[in-house]
Amino acid sequence: MRALKAAALSADASVALRLDRRSPLDFNFAQSFSASAALSKVAFRAGPDGPVVAGVRQISAETINVNPAHSSITVPLLNIRRPSVRLSHSATGWSVAGLPLRSRPAAAPRALTNVPAPRVRPVPQPTRSHPLLVLVKRTVISGIDARYLDHTCTPPLEISLTGMEAQVFNLGTVPLTSHIPVRFNLIAYAGAVGHPGVPPKAPTTAPKPVPSRVATPAPAQKSQPLFAQFASHGQLYLYPRTRGWVRASLSGMYLAELAPLAKQYGVTLTAGTLDTSSDIRFHPDHRMNLHTKLVFSNLNLSEAPHGALAKLLHLPTPLNIALAAIEAPDGSITLPLSVPLSAAHISKSAITRQIVADLVQVVAVGIASSPFKVAGGLASLFASGKVQALKEPPLTLHFAPSSTTLTSRDWLALNALTRRLRDHNSLQVVVRQQISTADIALAARRANPTKSQCLQLIKALEARTTHLLAQRRQQLGILRGELAIRLSDTAIAAGTAHLARLDGKIARARMAINYLADMLAPGADREASRRTRGVMMTIARRRLAQIKAALLAAGFAHPHRRVHIVFPQYLPTQSNRGGPAIITLVRTR
Structure with missing residues (x-):
């Protein structure tokens, strides 16, 4: 961090006063008056021709109401446009706008000898006055250019904020002495992370000869912003207690x-x-x-x-x-x-x-x-020597990509397996589910609809919700009538159950709308891989649940001790078919 040896500050300012006076020379600031002020092109530079390390494009207030009798200043609206600041961190410390935050320790005072004691004069006591009451009812901040440079890492990092919209209500000294809330909301956006001082990588291969007809080069791929959005809002009371x-x-x-x-x-x-x-x-x-x-x-x-x-x-x-x-x-x-x-x-x-x-x-x-305990338990089961795998190929059940439905041939093979489990109590099964690249490709399209598809789905779900709400109102009227004429308990229970089913459908539709709305929020595209993986794991668990349900319903003895389900792992295999379920038969000794 280099010390700021020279600095330059420049700005344009204008102030307009509005006074009630009877003559051009009548200036009475003891009465209430109003003003407007603007401060623009504020630039604090590291030297006369150096870069701007702090500044603001414009600060303006159209109306400033001053009441000297009550020691109050009220600003209905304060606009701040594009503030900028530079923050840096190095091995020697922190600096803001080129100014170090940590000052050097003060030198030890020199010993003074033969110096006469100074005369002590009485200090006049200040007269008590009303505290100055300042209230900015609304502050609007638009835009920002903030950069943080870290020299402590290799390579150096430059993190920037490139956009911000903020509003603050009730700023000033009034909230410190009155029960007035300070409210705010803020949204900020980041720029791409830079590495200043690092030269671009040289090409590893020799450049190809340029043909006679020069093609337009493809634009360079830009780095992604560090984050999609930062948002904050709140409300604070500072008096009498925070x-x-x-x-x-x-x-x-x-x-x-x-x-x-x-x-x-x-x-x-x-x-x-x-x-x-x-x-x-x-x-x-x-x-x-x-x-x-x-x-x-x-x-x-x-x-x-x-x-x-x-x-x-x-x-x-x-x-x-x-x-x-x-x-x-x-x-x-x-x-x-x-x-x-x-x-x-x-x-x-x-x-x-x-x-x-x-x-x-x-x-x-x-x-x-x-979930690794499940795999560990199976490993210990085989390592104990109490079970051994049969010398026959495992049963493989096939699924279509991202499907949870078994084919008729697989159902027949599963029925044959359950007959063997009924006939031989020493047999056990271990069920594993594999995931294929074809599964993931189809799951990615289902889990990440486009913006237009999200809007269409939201519109359809809102129409479905409206229809379900109409059915709910109708069912609620029918149920009230049944209660009024005191129908049988069976009829009332059936009507109540139907109302509960409608409530469940409405709740699921609203959850789906909220889920789709979240996919339209800033930064939602960065969660595409997580959504794909979540959908794929749900499909794998449903496949295993279907196989387990079929095995447990077969009617053989001790099914919960003889059916072992291995937790699915997200380890895709290359295939154009759906991931298979593999069932291995083992025998207890």
């Missing part, structure tokens, strides 16, 4: 862009997407509750044995096994965190300790309830 709430969310953050930062701690981060949602509650008794949910999708994270993360979280297993234990079938990792704090104990260390404790709890529960 209370209120703040909610925030981060959508579609590409973690691989932050690999240089993770590398500093010996962590290799090659892939992953992060979505977060946070809720902060401020209570009048100086307590604060922070509830955060972190959702990682397709996370690819690794470190050396006994690395920093393993030590921090006190992992009993290697990091990759711990991540696999808490990973959901759709490839996501959800970490709910809850941090209760008090005003007397709010510190970085207290928050870190609570977050680490919650992470340790989540990982411990995940490892204890890991």
Whole structure:
């Protein structure tokens, strides 16, 4: 971080006063008056011709009401357009707009000898006056150019905010002395992550000769923004005690862009997407509750044995096994965190300790309830020597791509298997489900409809919901009539059950509408692979559930002890057919 040796500040300002006066020379600022002000082209530069390290395009207030009698200033609307700032971090510390945040320690004072004591003069006591009451009823911030440069990692990182829309209501000193809420809402967007000072990679092969007819080169592929959207809103009361709430969310953050930062701690981060949602509650008794949910999708994270993360979280297993234990079938990792704090104990260390404790709890529960225990149990079953596989090929049941329906031939083979299980009590079955690339290709199209398809589906679901609501009103009227004429309990129970079925259909339709609406939100395209994996794992579980139901319904003895279902794994095999279910027969000794 280089010290700012020279700086230059430039700006354009204008102020217009509106006074009630009787003559051109009558200026009485003791009476109420109004004004308008504008400050534009504010630029703080690192030198006369240096780059702009802080500034704002325009700050304007059309009306400023000043009441000297009450010591109050009221601004109905304050507009701020495109503020900009530069923040940097290096081995020597932090700086904002080129100014270091950490100042040098003050030099020790020199010893003074033979210096007469200064004369002590009485300090006049200030007269009491009314506190200045400032209230900006509405502040609108449009646009932003904020950049953060980190020189502590290799290569250096440059993270930027390229867009922001924010509104703040009731800013100023009035909320500090009156029961007035401060409300705000904010949406921000990020730019692509840059690596300043890193030259582009040279081509590894010799350039091809240019033909006589030069073709137009394809445009270079641009980097993706670091995240799709950050949104926050809240309401706070600052008087007489702080209370209120703040909610925030981060959508579609590409973690691989932050690999240089993770590398500093010996962590290799090659892939992953992060979505977060946070809720902060401020209570009048100086307590604060922070509830955060972190959702990682397709996370690819690794470190050396006994690395920093393993030590921090006190992992009993290697990091990759711990991540696999808490990973959901759709490839996501959800970490709910809850941090209760008090005003007397709010510190970085207290928050870190609570977050680490919650992470340790989540990982411990995940490892204890890991689906890998199923595979481990089967392995121990074979290793114990109590069972052995039959010397015959396993039974393979085929499915169409992304289908859960068995063919008639497979049903006949399954019936023949159940007859053998009824005749021989020593036989057991192990059922595994494979996933094929054809399954995934079709599941991806079903799980990720286009924008036009989402809108069509939402329209159809809204029409279905309207029709179901009409049926519900009709059924509710019929049920009230039946209750009025005191029909039999059987008829009333049937009418109530029909009403409950309608409520279930309405709820599912509304859930589907919300699901499709989420797919239209910013950053939803970054969750395509997670949605595909989730749909595919649901299909695999339904295939296994259908086979298990058929086996348990066959009527052989001790079915729950003789049918072993292996949890499906997302390990696709290359095939143009659907993934098969493989049933292996084993015999107990």
